[in-house]
Structures are given as structure tokens and as C-alpha cells.
Amino acid sequence: MGTPSPITLEPRKLPRQARSQATVDAIFEATIQVLLAEGLQRLTTIRVAERAGASVGTLYQYYPHKQALLYAVLQRHLKRVGEAVQTAAQSVHHTSLATMVSAVVEAFVSAKTERLDEARALYFVGEALDSRELVRAEEKRGRAALAAMLATATDARFDDLPTVSFIFAAAIVGPTRTMLEGHAPKKMMHGLRGQLESLCLGYLKREARSPRR
Amino acid sequence: MGTPSPITLEPRKLPRQARSQATVDAIFEATIQVLLAEGLQRLTTIRVAERAGASVGTLYQYYPHKQALLYAVLQRHLKRVGEAVQTAAQSVHHTSLATMVSAVVEAFVSAKTERLDEARALYFVGEALDSRELVRAEEKRGRAALAAMLATATDARFDDLPTVSFIFAAAIVGPTRTMLEGHAPKKMMHGLRGQLESLCLGYLKREARSPRR
Amino acid sequence: MGTPSPITLEPRKLPRQARSQATVDAIFEATIQVLLAEGLQRLTTIRVAERAGASVGTLYQYYPHKQALLYAVLQRHLKRVGEAVQTAAQSVHHTSLATMVSAVVEAFVSAKTERLDEARALYFVGEALDSRELVRAEEKRGRAALAAMLATATDARFDDLPTVSFIFAAAIVGPTRTMLEGHAPKKMMHGLRGQLESLCLGYLKREARSPRR
Amino acid sequence: MGTPSPITLEPRKLPRQARSQATVDAIFEATIQVLLAEGLQRLTTIRVAERAGASVGTLYQYYPHKQALLYAVLQRHLKRVGEAVQTAAQSVHHTSLATMVSAVVEAFVSAKTERLDEARALYFVGEALDSRELVRAEEKRGRAALAAMLATATDARFDDLPTVSFIFAAAIVGPTRTMLEGHAPKKMMHGLRGQLESLCLGYLKREARSPRR
DNA sequence: CATGAATGAGGTTTCATTCAT
DNA sequence: TATGAATGAAACCTCATTCAT
Numbered sequence: 011m012g013t014p015s016p017i018t019l020e021p022r023k024l025p026r027q028a029r030s031q032a033t034v035d036a037i038f039e040a041t042i043q044v045l046l047a048e049g050l051q052r053l054t055t056i057r058v059a060e061r062a063g064a065s066v067g068t069l070y071q072y073y074p075h076k077q078a079l080l081y082a083v084l085q086r087h088l089k090r091v092g093e094a095v096q097t098a099a100q101s102v103h104h105t106s107l108a109t110m111v112s113a114v115v116e117a118f119v120s121a122k123t124e125r126l127d128e129a130r131a132l133y134f135v136g137e138a139l140d141s142r143e144l145v146r147a148e149e150k151r152g153r154a155a156l157a158a159m160l161a162t163a164t165d166a167r168f169d170d171l172p173t174v175s176f177i178f179a180a181a182i183v184g185p186t187r188t189m190l191e192g193h194a195p196k197k198m199m200h201g202l203r204g205q206l207e208s209l210c211l212g213y214l215k216r217e218a219r220s221p222r223r
Numbered sequence: 224m225g226t227p228s229p230i231t232l233e234p235r236k237l238p239r240q241a242r243s244q245a246t247v248d249a250i251f252e253a254t255i256q257v258l259l260a261e262g263l264q265r266l267t268t269i270r271v272a273e274r275a276g277a278s279v280g281t282l283y284q285y286y287p288h289k290q291a292l293l294y295a296v297l298q299r300h301l302k303r304v305g306e307a308v309q310t311a312a313q314s315v316h317h318t319s320l321a322t323m324v325s326a327v328v329e330a331f332v333s334a335k336t337e338r339l340d341e342a343r344a345l346y347f348v349g350e351a352l353d354s355r356e357l358v359r360a361e362e363k364r365g366r367a368a369l370a371a372m373l374a375t376a377t378d379a380r381f382d383d384l385p386t387v388s389f390i391f392a393a394a395i396v397g398p399t400r401t402m403l404e405g406h407a408p409k410k411m412m413h414g415l416r417g418q419l420e421s422l423c424l425g426y427l428k429r430e431a432r433s434p435r436r
Numbered sequence: 437m438g439t440p441s442p443i444t445l446e447p448r449k450l451p452r453q454a455r456s457q458a459t460v461d462a463i464f465e466a467t468i469q470v471l472l473a474e475g476l477q478r479l480t481t482i483r484v485a486e487r488a489g490a491s492v493g494t495l496y497q498y499y500p501h502k503q504a505l506l507y508a509v510l511q512r513h514l515k516r517v518g519e520a521v522q523t524a525a526q527s528v529h530h531t532s533l534a535t536m537v538s539a540v541v542e543a544f545v546s547a548k549t550e551r552l553d554e555a556r557a558l559y560f561v562g563e564a565l566d567s568r569e570l571v572r573a574e575e576k577r578g579r580a581a582l583a584a585m586l587a588t589a590t591d592a593r594f595d596d597l598p599t600v601s602f603i604f605a606a607a608i609v610g611p612t613r614t615m616l617e618g619h620a621p622k623k624m625m626h627g628l629r630g631q632l633e634s635l636c637l638g639y640l641k642r643e644a645r646s647p648r649r
Numbered sequence: 650m651g652t653p654s655p656i657t658l659e660p661r662k663l664p665r666q667a668r669s670q671a672t673v674d675a676i677f678e679a680t681i682q683v684l685l686a687e688g689l690q691r692l693t694t695i696r697v698a699e700r701a702g703a704s705v706g707t708l709y710q711y712y713p714h715k716q717a718l719l720y721a722v723l724q725r726h727l728k729r730v731g732e733a734v735q736t737a738a739q740s741v742h743h744t745s746l747a748t749m750v751s752a753v754v755e756a757f758v759s760a761k762t763e764r765l766d767e768a769r770a771l772y773f774v775g776e777a778l779d780s781r782e783l784v785r786a787e788e789k790r791g792r793a794a795l796a797a798m799l800a801t802a803t804d805a806r807f808d809d810l811p812t813v814s815f816i817f818a819a820a821i822v823g824p825t826r827t828m829l830e831g832h833a834p835k836k837m838m839h840g841l842r843g844q845l846e847s848l849c850l851g852y853l854k855r856e857a858r859s860p861r862r
Numbered sequence: 863c864a865t866g867a868a869t870g871a872g873g874t875t876t877c878a879t880t881c882a883t
Numbered sequence: 884t885a886t887g888a889a890t891g892a893a894a895c896c897t898c899a900t901t902c903a904t
Contacts, residue, residue: 051351051352055877055878055879065885065886065887066878067881067885067886067887068886070880071885076877137263139262176407177398180398181397183397184396184397184400188396188397195385198389205390206390208390208426208429209394209422209426212427212428213425216421243868246867246868268894268896269894269895278869278870280870280897281868281869287896288896289896456889475778477777477778481873481875493877500875501874502874560776563776565690602824602837603845603847609827610826614822614823621811624815634855635852637855638854639847639852641851642850643847704864705865705899706865706902707864709901710863710864715900
């Protein structure tokens with residue numbers, strides 16, 4: 011790496027055949043495993059290929075450069091989580107704050123927990139300068155979904171929806187991250203959902219005016 | 224070749240003469256600047272030295288290896304912030320939750336904002352495998368200080384102080400990070416203190432039982 | 437940076453394809469040539485690679501570090517010489533001292549002379565701290581072979597076989613080394629075999645008691 | 650190092666004052682100690698200076714470069730040993746072979762053993778390309794002294810004195826080196842003198858014609 | 863004279879990427 | 884298509900040597 015400006019972050023070609031799809035999947039999975047086992051610094055294309063049971067050459071058939079690979083992995087993860095949250099948010103339009111918070115927290119924590127390894131591994135990758143934009147974009151969409159949801163709350167109205175959504179989102183994402191990165195005693199993990207709900211609900215209620223009638 | 228020596232993250236030697244102190248400072252500052260301008264991946268010892276107006280050799284007179292340099296920079300920052308928060312927390316023992324939250328949030332945000340560049344630059348570094356322990360330790364001390372403070376609240380008592388302190392801390396750190404990393408519109412920054420207070424206070428009040436009488 | 441791995445002196449991978457075998461051989465040969473032309477101090481991996489008509493990267497595909505390369509070269513040489521001597525020694529069990537001395541000296545000098553460059557070059561390498569053990573081990577095996585041989589001499593018996601073998605071996609190795617390192621007028625080389633025989637035979641006869649009857 | 654052709658190997662200036670003589674001695678001693686403790690590869694001017702209780706600058710006051718320092722140390726050692734042998738050889742002119750061998754062996758082994766560390770440390774240094782000439786010259790003088798001595802033996806005459814002296818010398822030097830470099834069980838060290846005498850005497854007697862009358 | 867901070871060439875090693883097979 | 888050998892730029896780090904103080 012060290013290349014200043016990768017031209018494209020998109021995968022080089024879309025796999026058509028079943029066999030190559032399997033290869034791509036293996037590379038994908040291998041990337042996450044290497045990330046976890048060795049860290050971003052020691053993630054090399056050769057190591058990834060090896061663990062995927064392929065050769066470097068093959069890897070480069072599907073990804074024009076290392077960064078594109080990482081980008082793809084990150085993208086998939088963000089999409090997964092983002093869609094979960096957005097779907098959840100949409101499904102609770104026109105309900106109470108409590109219902110909303112519960113749904114969103116549940117969706118987010120589940121999505122993150124479901125593939126714990128992946129989530130952990132990718133915090134590293136998100137930092138890389140090249141991926142910032144991607145993360146930022148996804149976060150923006152997430153906040154938009156939250157704002158849209160909050161706007162329909164049956165029991166509250168908000169003056170500054172952008173700010174409220176931002177804090178709402180950060181209140182979910184931040185503590186989860188801290189926890190997943192392992193900075194917390196394990197046993198606390200179980201209470202996470204409840205705590206996040208309390209955190210968000212407390213905040214939202216303080217910021218809400220009673221709804222227009 | 225040559226035989227390796229045991230790994231230390233400590234600086235190599237303390238500057239004795241005046242001019243060398245200046246050099247060390249320059250290297251320190253340069254590290255942060257490079258981190259910001261180029262990112263952790265592109266931070267090389269040569270680049271740091273260059274920007275500090277020194278040579279690589281000089282850098283290595285004071286830091287046995289790149290990691291030690293990063294470690295030192297991170298350490299200073301964490302200490303600065305940690306001490307600010309701990310001092311603030313101690314100064315509001317035996318007061319109301321509102322006072323406590325206000326004091327702690329103010330201390331934290333001020334400390335982070337005071338040297339905005341540094342704070343931003345170091346989020347990258349905290350991820351590096353080698354620094355994890357350092358970050359974790361500092362976080363632990365922070366939570367302890369919060370717990371000690373909360374235990375003396377005049378208007379609340381908590382059943383599960385460790386968990387509450389954890390969420391409390393994460394509720395401050397998380398959104399601040401999101402904001403500093405630039406994932407938020409600039410104008411939101413100004414309201415940050417107020418929002419964090421609201422977030423924390425809302426949470427703490429929900430989790431509190433009324434104080435012993 | 438990055439995490440180090442345990443130290444091995446073994447080559448990194450065995451060449452599979454035909455062309456890579458050629459590469460490995462070229463690197464091997466180049467090492468000896470550089471050693472001779474420049475000396476151990478000036479033997480650098482780049483210089484070796486260059487002379488081998490390869491790139492540094494290629495060199496490191498086969499040897500994990502410089503030391504492993506030197507080790508390999510030394511090992512092959514020691515093995516060659518060691519086997520020659522041991523075979524010779526075994527072939528003259530149960531013969532007279534004169535026959536034994538003649539066979540061993542001949543084998544040793546031939547093996548050393550056969551690849552004169554290699555022999556000369558490697559005296560340097562044997563000194564390197566890392567190779568000491570290898571040399572010592574080979575010498576030990578050599579002395580054992582000599583002792584086993586001497587024990588079967590038809591015309592002599594020895595009280596202190598370990599000591600006698602040690603001096604016997606050193607009497608062959610030492611002067612040969614002095615000569616090969618070039619500290620002797622060239623013309624003397626031709627008489628070396630004869631002189632070594634005389635040296636060893638003189639010694640052994642003095643140390644021998646008459647054989648058991 | 651890595652400098653192809655040092656202009657001068659001579660020390661930069663001869664110390665006049667007592668104080669500086671002490672410094673030079675300390676540097677000298679430190680060189681040997683570092684050589685032993687760390688090996689030639691890790692012998693750096695700074696390390697030597699430190700151990701000598703001086704600074705690099707001071708070291709360079711007396712030696713124009715590292716090589717000159719090593720050269721000086723080696724030179725002193727060679728001179729010490731050389732003079733011991735030559736004096737001994739001269740003192741036994743016109744005596745029997747047995748007396749001669751005994752005297753020379755005794756002188757050599759004593760000189761080497763007297764400062765065992767030094768002797769061991771310097772085998773490394775002698776290999777360095779730059780010092781070869783020095784070693785060779787000293788060896789030549791030694792052989793000359795031996796030849797001169799042998800020429801006066803009362804009980805033997807030699808046809809090819811140069812060759813005989815060469816082997817004679819090598820027979821003493823070689824095994825001693827092997828032993829000092831630690832390739833031999835410790836207990837053998839004690840018998841070394843006797844064994845060397847036997848080795849040399851056996852050889853010389855075989856090569857001798859009876860003396861002219 | 864002595865000091866030790868500074869220099870920077872040069873050595874070792876890694877790894878993204880290409881390309882002949 | 885797949886392979887994996889080869890490449891070489893670039894990173895880290897050392898150390899002989901100089902020179903301002």
C-alpha cells in the first residue's frame with residue numbers, strides 16, 4: 011500500500027460462475043480471519059490468499075489492489091448493519107419513543123453481535139484514511155433513517171432533529187464499539203441492550219417536546 | 224543482523240542539553256502533524272524526522288523505535304485528558320447528579336478540544352495493537368473516578384455502579400469521538416457539551432434510585 | 437514494525453519449479469563469490485542478489501534472513517568435507533596407522549581443495565557467532581570418526597583416545613587453514629599432503645602403545 | 650565501517666600526558682571487553698567509548714577510525730605473542746630439538762593463555778580483511794625465528810627449512826586456536842602443552858637428517 | 863581537550879503487484 | 884483462469900563520523 015490515491019475501490023470484476031463466487035467468498039472470509047488473527051498491519055495479500063486456499067494471482071483477479079479488498083469487506087459489513095437498522099427504523103414509524111428505541115437498539119446490537127468477529131476486525135479498517143468516506147456515508151444514511159423515524163413519533167416532537175439523531179446514533183454506536191473492542195468486562199455485554207435503551211430513551215425524552223396535536 | 228534487545232516502549236534517553244530538549248519536542252509535535260496530514264499508515268520515521276527538521280538518526284536517539292514514539296505521544300494525551308477528568312470528578316464529590324455530569328462533561332470536552340489536532344490524530348494510534356493496553360488502563364482509571372464520584376451523589380444511588388460508570392463514560396467518549404473524527408457537521412460541535420449533558424443526565428436519572436435517607 | 441516471528445536458520449521454502457531451483461543455486465554461488473571478493477563485512481543481501489542476477493526480494497523468498505543464507509552455505513560445505521573424512525576413516529578401519537593417516541589426510545585435503553574458493557570464503561563465516569554451534573557439531577562428529585578409526589589400528593593402541601583424536605584433527609585442520617587463508621607461499625601447497633601425513637604420523641606413533649597381543 | 654580502503658591504520662597521535670595514556674589504555678581494554686561480550690558485529694565505537702568511561706569524541710581523538718582501533722589492539726597482541734616466541738627461540742639456539750620444541754611451545758602457550766580473553770577476542774578481528782596483512786607479517790617473522798633456531802639444532806638438520814618451519818608453526822598455532830575458540834572440552838586445555846610438544850617433536854624428528862659432524 | 867547531539871548513507875527486510883508459465 | 888516466482892520501492896533501524904558547545 012502506501013499508494014496515495016487508489017483510482018478505484020471497486021472490485022475488478024463481478025464473478026459470474028459459481029466456482030469463482032466460491033473463491034471470492036473464501037477470500038472475503040479469509041480477509042476477516044487474517045484481520046482478527048494478525049491485525050491490519052500484518053494483513054498481506056499473500057496471507058489472505060493462502061488462508062483462502064488460493065494464490066495471490068487469483069486474489070488480484072477479483073480485486074485490483076489490497077485496498078479494494080478491504081473496502082469491499084468493510085462495505086458489506088456496513089451495508090448489513092445499515093440495512094438492519096434502517097429496516098427496523100422503518101418498521102416502527104408512528105409508534106412511541108420507547109418502541110422506537112427498543113427496535114433500533116435491538117437491530118443494531120443484533121447485527122453487530124451476529125458476526126462478532128467481523129465487527130471487531132473492521133473497526134481497524136474503518137480508520138484507514140481511504141475508508142473514511144464510506145463510513146461517513148453509511149452513518150449519514152443511518153442518521154437520516156433515525157430522523158425520519160423520530161419525526162413520526164406518537165409521543166414526542168423534536169426541534170433539532172439532525173442533532174438529536176446524531177446523538178442518538180452516537181449513543182448507540184459509541185458504547186457498543188467500546189464494548190466490542192474489548193475494553194469492558196465480558197459480563198457487561200449481556201446487559202448492553204438494556205443499558206443502551208435506557209441511555210437513548212433518557213436522552214430522547216429530555217429533548218422531546220410533547221407532540222403536536 | 225546483530226542480536227536484538229528486549230522490547231521497551233519507553234523513550235531511549237532523556238535529553239540533557241537544552242538543544243536536545245528542543246529536538247525532542249519538535250519530533251513530538253511532528254509526529255502529531257504527520258499523523259493528521261498523512262494518517263497512521265503513511266507515518267514513517269523519516270517523514271516525522273523531516274517535518275521535525277531533524278534526521279532519522281536523531282529520532283532514534285530518543286526513541287528506540289517507531290512504536291515508542293507513538294506510544295509516547297498517545298501517553299501524554301491520555302494523561303492530559305485523564306487527569307482533567309479525574310480532577311473534575313473529585314472536585315464535585317457530594318454534589319447533585321446535574322453538577323457532576325456538568326463538571327465531567329465540561330472537563331472532558333475541554334481537554335479534548337484544547338488540542339483538537341492531537342485528539343483527532345490519536346484515535347488512529349489508539350487502535351494499534353501495541354497501544355491497546357495503555358488505552359484500556361486509562362479508561363479503567365477514568366471509570367473508577369466516575370464510580371467514586373457517583374457513589375457520593377446527594378440525589379441518587381446506584382445498584383450496579385460498574386455498569387453505570389461504564390455506560391456513563393462511553394456516552395461521553397463515544398459521541399465525542401464520532402464528532403471529532405469529523406463524521407458530523409461542524410456546527411454541531413458547539414452544542415456538544417449540552418447534548419452530552421442531556422444524554423448522561425437522562426441516563427443517570429433513569430438508573431438512579433432515590434438516595435438513602 | 438509488525439510482530440516478529442521465532443528465529444530459524446533453516447531456508448524458508450524449497451523451490452518447486454525448475455526456474456526457482458536455478459535461482460537458488462545462483463544465490464548460493466553468488467554468496468561464496470561475494471564472500472571471497474568482498475569479505476564477510478561487505479557481504480550484503482543486495483550485493484549477493486545482484487551478483488546472482490536476482491533481486492533482494494527473490495533472495496528473501498528462499499532465505500528468511502541473511503544469516504540463514506550464510507548458514508546454508510556453510511552447512512553444505514561442512515557436510516561435504518565431513519562426509520569425505522568420515523567415509524575415508526571408515527574405509528580404513530583395521531589397518532595400520534600409516535594407512536589411516538594417509539587416507540584421512542588425503543580425504544580432507546582433497547575435499548578442501550576441490551572447491552578452494554568455497555573453503556577459503558567460509559573460514560570467515562565459521563567465526564560468526566551464529567554458526568559456531570554448527571562448526572562445533574561437525575568437528576565433534578569428525579573427531580568421533582577419527583577416534584573410532586584409531587581404536588581399530590592394527591599397530592597401535594591409545595590410552596586417551598579423545599585427546600589424541602582432538603590433536604590429530606587439529607593437526608590436519610590447523611595447518612590447512614593457515615595455508616588456504618593464504619599465509620603461506622603458494623609452492624608449499626603442493627607438499628601439504630605429505631607434510632600433514634608426517635605431522636600426524638609422527639604424533640600418533642609417539643602417543644601409541646604397542647597393540648594388544 | 651564498510652569503508653573500502655582506510656588511508657592509515659596508525660593511531661592518530663601518540664599520547665603524551667599521563668592522563669591521556671590512561672584514557673587510551675581504557676579504550677584499549679574496553680575494546681577487548683566489548684569484543685568478548687558482544688562480538689565483532691556489535692562492537693561500535695560508542696559502546697567501546699562508554700565502557701571505557703569516555704565519549705566517542707575522545708575515542709576519535711586517538712584513533713582516526715574504528716579500524717585503526719581494532720588494528721592497534723590486534724597489533725599489540727600479536728607483538729606480545731610474537732616477542733615471547735622469538736625471545737624463547739633465540740634463547741635455545743644450539744640446543745637439542747626437544748629443548749627447542751619445549752621452549753617454543755611453552756612460550757607460545759603461555760603468551761596466549763596469559764590473556765586468554767584477549768586471545769579469544771582477537772581471532773575474530775584477525776579475519777577482517779584489513780588486518781590480514783598484519784597477521785601475515787607477524788607470522789612470517791615468527792617462522793623466520795623458528796627457522797633460525799632450527800638451523801642451529803645440535804641433533805638435527807633440515808633440507809627444507811621454510812616448509813618445516815611453516816608446519817612447525819602451524820602445528821602449534823592451529824590446535825591452540827581450536828582449543829581457545831572453545832571447540833574442545835575444558836579439561837583438555839591442561840594437557841595442551843604436552844600434546845603440542847609431542848606433535849611437533851614427532852614431526853621434526855621425522856623430517857630431520859642427522860646433523861653434519 | 864572532552865562531550866555527546868546530530869547526521870545520513872547504507873544495511874536488512876517486507877510486501878503490493880506483475881507476468882511468464 | 885490459476886499459479887507463484889520475481890520484482891523493487893520503501894520501510895525500519897544502526898552506527899561511523901563530525902562538530903558546535
